[in-house]
Structures are given as structure tokens and as C-alpha cells.
Amino acid sequence: IMLFASQHLMKGFAASFTAPSVQFLYASYKIAGPQMQIFGGVTQLPWAMKPMIGLISDALPIRGMNKAPYILAASVLGIAACATVGTVPQGHLGIERLVACLFLMQLQFSTCDLLTEAKYAEKMQSNPQHGPALMTYVWFGLQVGGLLATAMIGPVINHYGPKVPYLLAVLPLSFIVVPIARNYLEEKVQNDNEVAQTRRRIKEQKEATWLCGMMFAGTVFLIYLGIHFQSSRVNAAGAFAVALVLLVAFSVLLRPTIAKVNAFFLIQTSFGFSIGGASFYFYTDTPAQYPEGPHFSTEFYTSVLGVAGSICSLLGIMTYQRYASTWSYRSLLM
Secondary structure, X not given: OHHHHHHHHHHHHHHHHHHHHHHHHHHHOOOOXXXXXXXXXXXXXXHHHHHHHHHHHHHOOEOOEOOHHHHHXXXXXXXXXXXXXXXXXXXXXXXXXXXXXXXXXXXXXXHHHHHHHHHHHHHHHHOHXXXXXXXXXXXXXXXXXXXXXXXXXXXXXXXXXXXXXXHHHHHHHHOOHHHHHOOOOOOOOOOHHHHHHHHHHHHHOHHHHHHHXXXXXXXXHHHHHHHHOOOHHHHHHHHHHHHHHHHHHHHHHOOHHHHHHHHHHHHHHHOOOOOHHHHHHHHHOOOOOOXXXXXXXXXXXXXXXXHHHHHHHHHHHHHHXXXXXXXXXXHHHO
């Protein structure tokens, strides 16, 4: 039930239900494509804060628990932010406040994702033979939830506007409070000695702690740039500088084997250029706005294209479970 609430309902359905509305919201504020891209990067930065979130939750348990209180706190902020976007009129919700609300929603997604992932990782370690089945359950539910949300979102935006999806998403976002309140995480209250031991182990991992701090500092720096500077060049230069510093830090502070893997994924992700801001206007502009564009309708752009992508993802998951569940990670990458 915990995974259903956090992964299927929240990350699968609610995230997929609200995500297509973001670009239409920015468009209603007359945000240009490059600035839309910058704001989109800022609101996604909570996912880069996951190492710091994990470090804080381990080092600073609340009432002896290091998962449930943080999930609950992030959920309260995320639900309030979602309700604000859905109910507050645009005239009373400036673009900076909108970006802040979207940031808090992503903070809820990333915090719940991280801490519930940690729990089912423990289950996989204790029962490794069930690992592939558990991963399939999580990701298949994610894709099904995303598929349902994507099929629904086009008509909703087309008939009711881009703010209504956030109002409707409040309920699935709130469902996670139930399993948290009932401790479906099966989290045990730590005593003072156990907390002290955890903090000692963290202090022994100085390199990892420094990396968490550097990643958090880089995230804060990029948030500042994205909010206060509209120049795409300034934001691109800042992002490149942060990536370079982290790449050097990985290489210096981590063991070569781990450093190479981190460097690979950092470089691979950095070359995955996102063009969502420009492509949104290219696909959806009217003939009067851009005569040479395809002029996709709202429903086609959000639901038809999204459903096609979700179906391909489901086929990929079924193929993995059927043919590749016993492959090594290196073989999967190749």
C-alpha cells in the first residue's frame, strides 16, 4: 500500500497528471520558450537534492524516525502548493510564486520517492530473489498510473484550463498520509544510542558528506540563477560550471570505480539536451502565430503523444521482465 500511494498514485498518476499543465500555465503567463526551459529546470532541482535529503533524514531523525516525518512534512508542503496553484487566480499568483509552488510539489515527489525507495531497497536486499518482481510491480504501476493520467489530461486542460488538474491532483497527493500515519513503512523508533551510531557512520564517510554538500550548494546556486537571471547564457554557463565542479569532485573524492560510473552518468545526462520550451510553442502555436508549425491540438499534444510514449514504456518493462531480468547492469546498458 505504501508503494501504491507513493509510486503509483503520486509519482505515476499525480505527477503525470499535472506535468503537461506546466507548459500551458507558463504560456498563460506569456513566458518565452527559453525562460520556460529555465523555470522548468529550477522546479526539477529537488531531484538533485535527494542526496542531501537522505543525509539529513538519517542524521536528524524526528522522534526517533528518519523517514515518515520527512515524508509527511514534504507532503504537507506539496499538497498545499498544489492546492494553491489550483485555486488561487492568476492575478494573485505571480510567476515567482507559481515557480515556488511547482518546486514544492517536486520536493514532495523527490522526498517520498527517495525514502520509499530506501525502504523497498532494504526488502530487496533481504529477499534478493524477489527483487526483479518488486521492481516490475513498482515500474509497471508507475506506467499504468501515468498512462491513465495522460489519457485524461488532454480533455481536462482543453475544457477546463491548466489550473484544474492541480485541484484534482490534491486527492491522490494526499492519499500518502494514510499509510504514513499507520506506519506501513514498518519504521522502528530509534533510541539515542542508535542515532549516535548512525551519526558516527555518517562522519566516517567524509567524502560522501562533502559531495552531498557540494551538490546541495550547486542546486541552490542554480535556483538563484534561474529565478534572478533571465539570460539563457548566464544559466547555461552556471549549469556548466556546476557540472564541471561536481565532475572533478567525484573524481577526487570517490574511489576510481565509483567515480567512473558517476562521471559516466553525469556526462550522459549533461548531453541529454532538453528543448521542451521551444518544442511546446512549435507544436501548439496556431496558424496565425506560426504558419509553418504542425498546429497540434491540446488533446493531441498531451494525451495522444503521451499515451503512445506510455505504451512504449510498458512494452519495455514487459520485455525486461520476460527476457532481461537476470542480465547484469552492464549488459543492459550495452
